[in-house]
Amino acid sequence: DQQVKQNSPSLSVQEGRISILNCDYTNSMFDYFLWYKKYPAEGPTFLISISSIKDKNEDGRFTVFLNKSAKHLSLHIVPSQPGDSAVYFCAASAFGNQFYFGTGTSLTVIP
Amino acid sequence: DTEVTQTPKHLVMGMTNKKSLKCEQHMGHRAMYWYKQKAKKPPELMFVYSYEKLSINESVPSRFSPECPNSSLLNLHLHALQPEDSALYLCASSQARVTDGYTFGSGTRLTVV
Numbered sequence: 400d401q402q403v404k405q406n407s408p409s410l411s412v413q414e415g416r417i418s419i420l421n422c423d424y425t426n427s428m429f430d431y432f433l434w435y436k437k438y439p440a441e442g443p444t445f446l447i448s449i450s451s452i453k454d455k456n457e458d459g460r461f462t463v464f465l466n467k468s469a470k471h472l473s474l475h476i477v478p479s480q481p482g483d484s485a486v487y488f489c490a491a492s493a494f495g496n497q498f499y500f501g502t503g504t505s506l507t508v509i510p
Numbered sequence: 511d512t513e514v515t516q517t518p519k520h521l522v523m524g525m526t527n528k529k530s531l532k533c534e535q536h537m538g539h540r541a542m543y544w545y546k547q548k549a550k551k552p553p554e555l556m557f558v559y560s561y562e563k564l565s566i567n568e569s570v571p572s573r574f575s576p577e578c579p580n581s582s583l584l585n586l587h588l589h590a591l592q593p594e595d596s597a598l599y600l601c602a603s604s605q606a607r608v609t610d611g612y613t614f615g616s617g618t619r620l621t622v623v
Binding site: 403408431433435440441442443444445448450488492495497498500501502503 | 514516543550551552553555558566598600606607609612613614615616617619
């Protein structure tokens with residue numbers, strides 16, 4: 400059973416506009432979340448994290464929002480750049496144990 | 511050193527071959543992981559080593575055999591694989607709690623012919 404879901408397999412955005420990637424989870428015990436970015440034939444690279452004690456974390460152009468009541472998190476990229484084109488995975492963990500990954504969203508930023 | 515290094519980057523092997531994938535980290539991480547990732551799918555956890563002991567085996571077939579010789583090295587021994595085992599094999603490492611840092615290697619692209 401998929402505990403972490405990314406329902407949009409792909410997203411296209413114009414350069415300079417906002418990209419919003421969504422992630423839903425089912426396990427209410429998850430208390431730590433990550434977003435990873437992955438280019439083809441490479442391993443995932445860490446992007447940004449958020450703990451369940453927060454509802455927002457910001458790092459430069461990247462902001463992650465967490466809505467615990469809705470079991471939903473989102474990644475905002477503003478402004479989007481062509482180099483942001485990649486597959487984005489969200490991942491969730493409970494009590495510092497292993498991560499469960501979503502299925503990924505392929506983002507294309509159009510110049 | 512903040513990297514997880516995986517070798518080889520690419521591997522083609524026959525179904526009767528025996529090969530090994532290697533993973534190395536020097537960040538002092540005490541947990542190491544093997545994942546399998548097929549195209550357009552999320553990484554699937556295979557094995558977890560914690561303090562050099564196997565702590566999780568996610569019902570992986572015995573043709574995959576992990577080994578952790580020391581706290582910096584993790585191997586995955588492959589024998590009698592099937593074409594459907596072709597995938598990107600990712601190694602990751604973390605502190606004892608994943609919230610304290612979790613780093614992936616670039617992966618080994620395995621093709622079984």
